[in-house]
Amino acid sequence: MNKNGNGHAPENQSAAGLNDQVYQYILDQIIKLGIEPGQRINTTKVAANLGVSRTPIRSAMDRLCEEGFVESVSDRGYRVIPIAMSDCFNLCDARKILEGGAAYMAANNIGAKDLEILEHSIVDAKLCLKNNEYDAFAEYDTIFHETLFNAANNRYLKIMHDRMKIKIDRYRYFISFYCRSTAAEDTRHALEKHSCIFRALKNRYSSVAQNEMEEHIAYTYRTLFNLGWFINSQRNSKENLSDLDELMEK
Amino acid sequence: MDRQEFIKQIEKQPFSVLGELVYQYIAHDIIEVHLAPGSKINTTKIAQELNISRTPIRTALDRLVGDGLVEQVGAKGFKVCPVDWKDCIALYDARKVLEGNAAYIAANTATTEHHEKLRYSIQLIKKNQELGDDLAVFEADNLFHETVVEASGNDYIISLYRSLKPWIRRYQRILVLIKNHQTSTDPHLAAKHLVIYRAIKNRYSMVAKNEMSDHVNHIYRVLFDRGLVGNERLNGRERK
Numbered sequence: 198m199n200k201n202g203n204g205h206a207p208e209n210q211s212a213a214g215l216n217d218q219v220y221q222y223i224l225d226q227i228i229k230l231g232i233e234p235g236q237r238i239n240t241t242k243v244a245a246n247l248g249v250s251r252t253p254i255r256s257a258m259d260r261l262c263e264e265g266f267v268e269s270v271s272d273r274g275y276r277v278i279p280i281a282m283s284d285c286f287n288l289c290d291a292r293k294i295l296e297g298g299a300a301y302m303a304a305n306n307i308g309a310k311d312l313e314i315l316e317h318s319i320v321d322a323k324l325c326l327k328n329n330e331y332d333a334f335a336e337y338d339t340i341f342h343e344t345l346f347n348a349a350n351n352r353y354l355k356i357m358h359d360r361m362k363i364k365i366d367r368y369r370y371f372i373s374f375y376c377r378s379t380a381a382e383d384t385r386h387a388l389e390k391h392s393c394i395f396r397a398l399k400n401r402y403s404s405v406a407q408n409e410m411e412e413h414i415a416y417t418y419r420t421l422f423n424l425g426w427f428i429n430s431q432r433n434s435k436e437n438l439s440d441l442d443e444l445m446e447k
Numbered sequence: 448m449d450r451q452e453f454i455k456q457i458e459k460q461p462f463s464v465l466g467e468l469v470y471q472y473i474a475h476d477i478i479e480v481h482l483a484p485g486s487k488i489n490t491t492k493i494a495q496e497l498n499i500s501r502t503p504i505r506t507a508l509d510r511l512v513g514d515g516l517v518e519q520v521g522a523k524g525f526k527v528c529p530v531d532w533k534d535c536i537a538l539y540d541a542r543k544v545l546e547g548n549a550a551y552i553a554a555n556t557a558t559t560e561h562h563e564k565l566r567y568s569i570q571l572i573k574k575n576q577e578l579g580d581d582l583a584v585f586e587a588d589n590l591f592h593e594t595v596v597e598a599s600g601n602d603y604i605i606s607l608y609r610s611l612k613p614w615i616r617r618y619q620r621i622l623v624l625i626k627n628h629q630t631s632t633d634p635h636l637a638a639k640h641l642v643i644y645r646a647i648k649n650r651y652s653m654v655a656k657n658e659m660s661d662h663v664n665h666i667y668r669v670l671f672d673r674g675l676v677g678n679e680r681l682n683g684r685e686r687k
Contacts, residue, residue: 265602284602290552291603298544352515352534353541353614357607364603 219249220257227266227277228367230374235279238267264363280371288364289418293411295358296342299349300394300410304403307348314344315395322388331380334388335369341391345410348398368418376420383420387413449475453497465499470507472497477516477527478613480620485529488517516613530621535670538614543663545607546592550643550659553598554652561598565591565644572637584632585619591640595647595659622673633669 223243226232240254258275261267267275322337346355376383390413397406453472473493476482488508494501508525511517520526553561571587596608622631633639639662646655
């Protein structure tokens with residue numbers, strides 16, 4: 198055992214390092230829509246592109262399968278799991294719970310410094326909107342939500358939120374990619390809600406802050422439905438239509 | 448995972464990543480309070496115990512720092528995150544937010560199997576409270592809460608609850624260790640669970656949410672009664 202323990206530790210660690218890099222690379226591609234939802238992943242090609250063997254790719258794929266980003270379709274093939282309506286609903290609900298709760302707590306705990314950061318993020322975001330820079334807006338959006346989480350001052354809420362971060366990011370890219378046509382209106386709306394939440398926090402109205410935060414999150418995902426993305430999408434029409442049927446029955 | 452289990456695992460799969468096994472070994476010791484909150488972690492001792500080099504231990508400790516179970520002291524030292532009542536209240540605040548809402552959804556989505564499982568867990572609580580087995584009561588308590596979360600049918604909520612589980616377990620173990628009273632558990636636990644169960648079964652979402660929030664809130668009082676809140680000597684206790 199001694200021999201195994203000592204002999205394999207460094208080797209395993211470097212292997213783990215490479216596996217990690219390959220995993221990060223593919224995950225990044227999926228999140229930033231380099232590989233689109235529903236698209237097949239050619240592992241041989243990825244291996245050739247990255248100049249690595251198939252083993253680290255295999256391990257990365259296993260991890261991505263476990264996390265629900267890809268699924269194996271045939272013997273060695275994989276595809277990116279299409280974004281389903283039910284998944285979108287679930288994420289939206291979970292975010293509403295966590296961030297609504299965080300807003301409630303933040304209203305009681307927030308200090309002058311965090312309030313100032315929030316105010317700045319809103320002012321700067323307004324400038325972005327004026328210049329039609331929607332990508333830059335995303336940055337200030339992140340600052341707003343993260344600051345609010347810190348202000349809630351509850352490390353367990355943060356642990357949970359960190360766990361969802363990748364999925365939230367995925368939807369963020371997804372929405373900004375497919376909902377370009379309504380970006381101006383959505384951004385304006387989001388900004389109004391931010392300043393609304395800010396005012397509630399400043400006046401320490403906890404329930405108002407919670408309600409407005411829940412509204413804000415629900416609206417973000419509503420865009421996907423307004424544009425009919427789940428109905429029109431050719432890529433995953435089958436899954437989504439059956440989801441929709443279920444919904445209608447209810 | 449204890450030492451025997453660790454050695455068994457190594458023998459079974461000598462090529463598995465050692466860092467992962469060491470991580471699980473130390474995490475287990477912290478959660479089960481074999482390593483006392485606030486105590487220093489002796490890497491040399493662990494290395495000797497497991498008969499391995501210190502590199503994988505270092506990797507595991509870095510990961511545990513990220514998880515918030517371990518704190519770094521100075522350049523090379525590590526200690527188990529201490530517990531205090533403020534941290535405990537933060538945990539229960541987070542639980543209130545998550546589980547109250549999970550109960551709301553569960554009232555709409557729970558199936559007959561979920562109802563059965565909830566009922567079964569309540570019976571388990573009653574049985575083990577009569578036997579005076581505190582650890583088994585907590586197991587049954589966790590089964591109830593887990594089932595409510597599961598019944599929400601929302602994979603995100605289920606995964607979020609899972610990430611809190613180690614901490615929930617850790618505080619429960621500490622309560623059992625302190626043992627200031629005859630029992631570490633709430634005598635009215637089964638009764639309150641029954642109320643939540645009935646609300647979910649009758650599909651009263653708002654009632655289920657309120658009762659669940661109230662229930663998690665009530666745990667504060669129990670923690671206070673049982674001496675967890677305001678106990679200065681929490682840290683540094685070790686199970687022999």
